Amino acid sequence: MARVYNFSAGPSCLPEEVLRECAAEMMDYQGTGQSVMEMSHRSKAYEPIIADAEAMVRKLMNVPDNYKVLFVQGGGSTQFAMVAENLGIKHKKAAYIETGVWAKKAAAEAKKLGIAVDVIASSKDKNYSYIPRVEKITGDYDYAYICLNNTIMGTHYEYIPETGDIPLVADISSCVLSEPLDVSKFGLLFAGAQKNLAPAGVTLVIVREDLIPEPADCLPGTPTMLAYKTHADNGSMYNTPPCYTIYVLGKVLHWIEKNGGAQGMADLNNAKAKLLYDYLDRSDFYHATAEKGSRSLMNVPFLTKFSTAETAAAAKKDEADRTDAEKAALAKEKEMNDKFVKEAQAAGLVNLKGHRLVGGMRASIYNAMTIDGVKTLIDFMDKFATENK
Numbered sequence: 001m002a003r004v005y006n007f008s009a010g011p012s013c014l015p016e017e018v019l020r021e022c023a024a025e026m027m028d029y030q031g032t033g034q035s036v037m038e039m040s041h042r043s044k045a046y047e048p049i050i051a052d053a054e055a056m057v058r059k060l061m062n063v064p065d066n067y068k069v070l071f072v073q074g075g076g077s078t079q080f081a082m083v084a085e086n087l088g089i090k091h092k093k094a095a096y097i098e099t100g101v102w103a104k105k106a107a108a109e110a111k112k113l114g115i116a117v118d119v120i121a122s123s124k125d126k127n128y129s130y131i132p133r134v135e136k137i138t139g140d141y142d143y144a145y146i147c148l149n150n151t152i153m154g155t156h157y158e159y160i161p162e163t164g165d166i167p168l169v170a171d172i173s174s175c176v177l178s179e180p181l182d183v184s185k186f187g188l189l190f191a192g193a194q195k196n197l198a199p200a201g202v203t204l205v206i207v208r209e210d211l212i213p214e215p216a217d218c219l220p221g222t223p224t225m226l227a228y229k230t231h232a233d234n235g236s237m238y239n240t241p242p243c244y245t246i247y248v249l250g251k252v253l254h255w256i257e258k259n260g261g262a263q264g265m266a267d268l269n270n271a272k273a274k275l276l277y278d279y280l281d282r283s284d285f286y287h288a289t290a291e292k293g294s295r296s297l298m299n300v301p302f303l304t305k306f307s308t309a310e311t312a313a314a315a316k317k318d319e320a321d322r323t324d325a326e327k328a329a330l331a332k333e334k335e336m337n338d339k340f341v342k343e344a345q346a347a348g349l350v351n352l353k354g355h356r357l358v359g360g361m362r363a364s365i366y367n368a369m370t371i372d373g374v375k376t377l378i379d380f381m382d383k384f385a386t387e388n389k
């Protein structure tokens, strides 16, 4: 069995130790004669699994007692609506910082639900390659919204905006438990699990209790399943939860604890990211797209020297308007990117194709990616650069 180094942005690699444990327990979970996949969520065997997962989130993230920890479905994308429906109820007005696709989608969803969305800052001017600095947010907003780690653009907040009494909401899908985070600075945090915590299927929500409205006080028409109260009042078991995903999530959390908790992950992630960014910054063949001071520890988009300001400009033009020189440059760029991804795959380094909005390559180096994986990637990159100068 040959395992690859998987740099997928999500669903993404899981710790091998966790996968082995799941395999060992697949046919008979702790003498029950069943797989966790097959169990009733109301059974004596399952109850401790979800209770432990919640307790581990509380422990590892140091969640204050006045916050609920919820496991819901619908992914990060459903939270875009749920946040607006539950929190945008007084002034029907919210502040959003626009840092790329996920923040834009969240704002669009709020708008659709009738929330007056103020985009108070944006990094659109430079293709979202940096995080705007917003020290303080004030105004009659029901909440302020940020995407803490921008999976596609490879950017990350190195500060947390001051919002006073305005609840701060953060999408932490691609950076949850990658480093310590002061939960008390936020009104609500959410994370689709498939980036850093578990397989797809569950979304972690951490929300301050006083921000959870009665279902009747949510925006008109809010479905039962989209009221946080529904899940908070029922221990995330109002309906059938994604049982197996929560079970794997619990195992990943124990793996994180064994490896030093949030700080242990931060040490590991900083070491991995430093190796990769240092290499990119030294290279005359590759360059990172995210600006220093805004760089993600988790998602590292990079281009080759064949991606230039000229190819970026030419790519924006209609095909018919491109000069022959531009067409040739674009073809060369594409050839190099395709070649990189193909040869990397053959070398056991998979899912390195960049997102189309950034181009080039992207290495997602979540908690479960090992230092060895990053070193192997850098060795490959170096060899490729030498061969294709």
Ligand SMILES: *Cc1c(COP(=O)(O)O)cnc(C)c1O
Pocket: 010, 074, 075, 076, 077, 078, 102, 147, 149, 150, 151, 171, 172, 173, 174, 192, 193, 195
């Ligand atoms: C992947 C991702 C999402 C979307 O998550 P789904 O679970 O696919 O809906 C939202 N926000 C961020 C930051 C992401 O990385």
